[in-house]
Amino acid sequence: MGSASRAVSCLCCPCKCLACGLFSCLCSILVSVIVTAGVLALILYFIFRPQMITATADSAALSQFSLSPASTLTYDLAVNLTLHNPNTRVGLYYDSVESLAFYKDQRFGYDPLDSFYQGTKASTQLAADFRGQQLLQGDVTAAEFRQEQTDGNFAINVDLNAKLRVKVWAFKVRGPNAKVTCKLSVPAPGATNASPFQPTDCKVGF
Structure with missing residues (x-):
C-alpha cells in the first residue's frame, strides 16, 4: 500500500520526487565532505602536532x-x-x-x-x-x-x-x-x- 501510494505520488508530481532525490544526494555529498575533511584534519594534526607560540x-x-x-x-x-x-x-x-x-x-x-x-x-x-x-x-x-x-x-x-x-x-x-x-x-x-x-x-x- 505504501509503495503504491509513493508511486502514485511520483506520477502525480514527478518534480517532487526529483527534488527529494536531489536533496538526499546533496546531503550525502555534504556528509561525505565533512567526514573526509575531519579525517584529513586529524591526520594533519598528528603529523604536524601544532603548538601555541x-x-x-x-x-x-x-x-x-x-x-x-x-x-x-x-x-x-x-x-x-x-x-x-x-x-x-x-x-x-x-x-x-x-x-x-x-x-x-x-x-x-x-x-x-x-x-x-x-x-x-x-x-x-x-x-x-x-x-x-x-x-x-x-x-x-x-x-x-x-x-x-x-x-x-x-x-x-x-x-x-x-x-x-x-x-x-x-x-x-x-x-x-x-x-x-x-x-x-x-x-x-x-x-x-x-x-x-x-x-x-x-x-x-x-
Missing part, C-alpha cells in the same frame, strides 16, 4: 614616566621580548608587526617592528621602544598614576600584534592574526622603593 617579556625599563597637571604623559619605555616557536615542522612568518603600550587601558605608545621569519624550534628577540607624549583622559587615571608613583612600580601593558603566515615544507599559507599581551610591573624612574622587574610570561591569542 610562547612569549616572554625579558626586561622593561622606564627612563621617563611623568604626568603633567594637564594629564599629559611624557614617557620613555624600553621593552625586550622573546617569542618562541615550539613546533618541529611548522615555520612562521610574522608580517605587519606592531607593538603598543597601554596605561590604564589607554594607549600611549606605538612602535612598528620589522617583519621576520621564525624557523622551527627557534626563538626571536624583539626590542620595542616607546618615546613621546600622550594626553591621558580622566581624573581617576591621574590619581592612580600618583599612587603607583608613590608605591614605586607602574602597571603597564605591552601588546604585540602580527599577521602570521605558516610554512609547511615548501608551502606557505596565510595563518591567523597573533596578539601577544604582556602585563608588566615596571619600576618607576628613580624610585628607591621599587620592586625589580621580573621576567614575565605573556598571553598569546589569535
Whole structure:
C-alpha cells in the first residue's frame, strides 16, 4: 500500500520526487565532505602536532614616566621580548608587526617592528621602544598614576600584534592574526622603593 501510494505520488508530481532525490544526494555529498575533511584534519594534526607560540617579556625599563597637571604623559619605555616557536615542522612568518603600550587601558605608545621569519624550534628577540607624549583622559587615571608613583612600580601593558603566515615544507599559507599581551610591573624612574622587574610570561591569542 505504501509503495503504491509513493508511486502514485511520483506520477502525480514527478518534480517532487526529483527534488527529494536531489536533496538526499546533496546531503550525502555534504556528509561525505565533512567526514573526509575531519579525517584529513586529524591526520594533519598528528603529523604536524601544532603548538601555541610562547612569549616572554625579558626586561622593561622606564627612563621617563611623568604626568603633567594637564594629564599629559611624557614617557620613555624600553621593552625586550622573546617569542618562541615550539613546533618541529611548522615555520612562521610574522608580517605587519606592531607593538603598543597601554596605561590604564589607554594607549600611549606605538612602535612598528620589522617583519621576520621564525624557523622551527627557534626563538626571536624583539626590542620595542616607546618615546613621546600622550594626553591621558580622566581624573581617576591621574590619581592612580600618583599612587603607583608613590608605591614605586607602574602597571603597564605591552601588546604585540602580527599577521602570521605558516610554512609547511615548501608551502606557505596565510595563518591567523597573533596578539601577544604582556602585563608588566615596571619600576618607576628613580624610585628607591621599587620592586625589580621580573621576567614575565605573556598571553598569546589569535
